[in-house]
Amino acid sequence: MSTDFLPINGTDHIEMYVGNAKQASLFYQHCFGFECIAYAGPETGLRDRASYVLKQNKIRLVLTSPLRSDSPISQHIQKHGDGVKVLALWVDDAAKSFRETTLRRAEEAARPQRLKDEHGEVVVASIKTYGETIHTFVERKNYRGPFLPGYRAITNSVKPTPIGLQYVDHCVGNVELGRMNHWVEFYEKVMGFSLLVTFDDNDISTEYSALMSKVVSNGNGYIKFPINEPAEGKKKSQIDEYLEFYNGPGVQHIAIATDDIIHTVGELRQRGVEFLYVPEIYYEDILDRVGHINEDLKELKRLNILIDRDEEGYLLQIFTKPVQDRPTLFFEIIERNGAKSFGKGNFKALFEAIEREQELRGNL
Ligand code: FE2
Numbered sequence: 001m002s003t004d005f006l007p008i009n010g011t012d013h014i015e016m017y018v019g020n021a022k023q024a025s026l027f028y029q030h031c032f033g034f035e036c037i038a039y040a041g042p043e044t045g046l047r048d049r050a051s052y053v054l055k056q057n058k059i060r061l062v063l064t065s066p067l068r069s070d071s072p073i074s075q076h077i078q079k080h081g082d083g084v085k086v087l088a089l090w091v092d093d094a095a096k097s098f099r100e101t102t103l104r105r106a107e108e109a110a111r112p113q114r115l116k117d118e119h120g121e122v123v124v125a126s127i128k129t130y131g132e133t134i135h136t137f138v139e140r141k142n143y144r145g146p147f148l149p150g151y152r153a154i155t156n157s158v159k160p161t162p163i164g165l166q167y168v169d170h171c172v173g174n175v176e177l178g179r180m181n182h183w184v185e186f187y188e189k190v191m192g193f194s195l196l197v198t199f200d201d202n203d204i205s206t207e208y209s210a211l212m213s214k215v216v217s218n219g220n221g222y223i224k225f226p227i228n229e230p231a232e233g234k235k236k237s238q239i240d241e242y243l244e245f246y247n248g249p250g251v252q253h254i255a256i257a258t259d260d261i262i263h264t265v266g267e268l269r270q271r272g273v274e275f276l277y278v279p280e281i282y283y284e285d286i287l288d289r290v291g292h293i294n295e296d297l298k299e300l301k302r303l304n305i306l307i308d309r310d311e312e313g314y315l316l317q318i319f320t321k322p323v324q325d326r327p328t329l330f331f332e333i334i335e336r337n338g339a340k341s342f343g344k345g346n347f348k349a350l351f352e353a354i355e356r357e358q359e360l361r362g363n364l
Pocket of ligand 1: 172255332
């Protein structure tokens, strides 16, 4: 077997550009149970932006807002609304990761940079992916600070109770019609990923909208990126709606793994997070389809959690409504019990739920 030219230890962090990071950080703390652990802004010497770093188990979310209207961050928000700018990958050698990928024709976004402070040093480098999204390679083996040099640790007087979110399971990108294969090839050729699974419109078309999807994964399987493109349907695809409101390709959803989805989703609901609704009929013959599960079906039904099974086990999943007013980014909460797939058996019920929301927005 050939050696992996781009070994990745996992997701380092996800950075979102948002209109008001101070307020958004409270949303993710109070509703999602993240702890705000670090901050960078004017008080730490940054002149043009403020960033809040939120952590829960292995997940780091960074929320960044511009302070000036002529900043590229402002332009990003003007165009896309709140959304994911950086899918950062944790590597042992950021300069080598940059070299190997740009050698294979990745477009550079930022050349390798060594950042230092009293906690040590970090090397970062970035390449472009779909839309205006970038991948930043983060090498932090010589660093012991709270996040990155330039950030200072903060301790909150209010500590939100964590809700069991563990790690980033996968991050999904939406791209334009006809561009899915281009980006799959990018991940294969430029980043050394392999194609894990393909869903065509027979798998996932509903009465109105349809989409195609291919999932790519890195060598150790820690990084999984499904890529969606719209397919021909009777009316406007959910991917078309995203592309219209995000003004181009971008991250559609972030799936976060939990060990106890009943607890996690119960907490999220109690704290005001809204989820897509799947009608009760979904649960009527569900056990005939998925077989035995350890959880109480009544509880799953009460929380509207979906169930699917593959050859290796089963999974439980649920999808939030978009987390901003534009119908763009949303979250998935997933608990895997052996299953390594993505809930194909739920696509129909799920997409019908999305279409009901699209219809309410007048976008179907
Ligand atoms: Fe997903």
